[in-house]
Amino acid sequence: VTISSHVAEFIDTKLGSVYEVSTGKILIGLPARDSSSNSNLIIYRIIDNIIETRLSFSEFDVIKALPGPSQDLFYILTDDVKNSGNNSRLKLINSSGDEISTWGDNNEIVHPKGLRVLSNNDILVSE
Numbered sequence: 001v002t003i004s005s006h007v008a009e010f011i012d013t014k015l016g017s018v019y020e021v022s023t024g025k026i027l028i029g030l031p032a033r034d035s036s037s038n039s040n041l042i043i044y045r046i047i048d049n050i051i052e053t054r055l056s057f058s059e060f061d062v063i064k065a066l067p068g069p070s071q072d073l074f075y076i077l078t079d080d081v082k083n084s085g086n087n088s089r090l091k092l093i094n095s096s097g098d099e100i101s102t103w104g105d106n107n108e109i110v111h112p113k114g115l116r117v118l119s120n121n122d123i124l125v126s127e
């Protein structure tokens with residue numbers, strides 16, 4: 001499957017993620033291309049090439065996105081590239097972009113690289 005660069009354009013020097021959430025539907029965590037663009041969380045239907053959801057963020061890069069504990073929730077791992085990682089977080093958000101929960105408020109996460117949800121629902125973050 002090929003995704004058009006009009007939907008998502010990844011940069012070699014930045015992270016990002018693509019995850020199949022259901023047959024024909026993918027979840028994309030897309031860091032900003034440069035300092036003048038926004039980071040995005042995209043839900044994309046491959047079958048008919050439709051963006052169902054696009055949430056834009058200017059204050060951080062979405063470097064990983066995974067499905068959350070229910071259908072309308074998503075984990076996003078963010079890297080605060082504008083403030084030396086001081087506001088990097090793991091967030092649980094809904095498809096409207098509302099923040100449900102956040103982890104890392106005490107600078108426990110600085111420039112994260114990886115995110116994994118285990119079968120027992122423990123969450124692993126790597127730096």
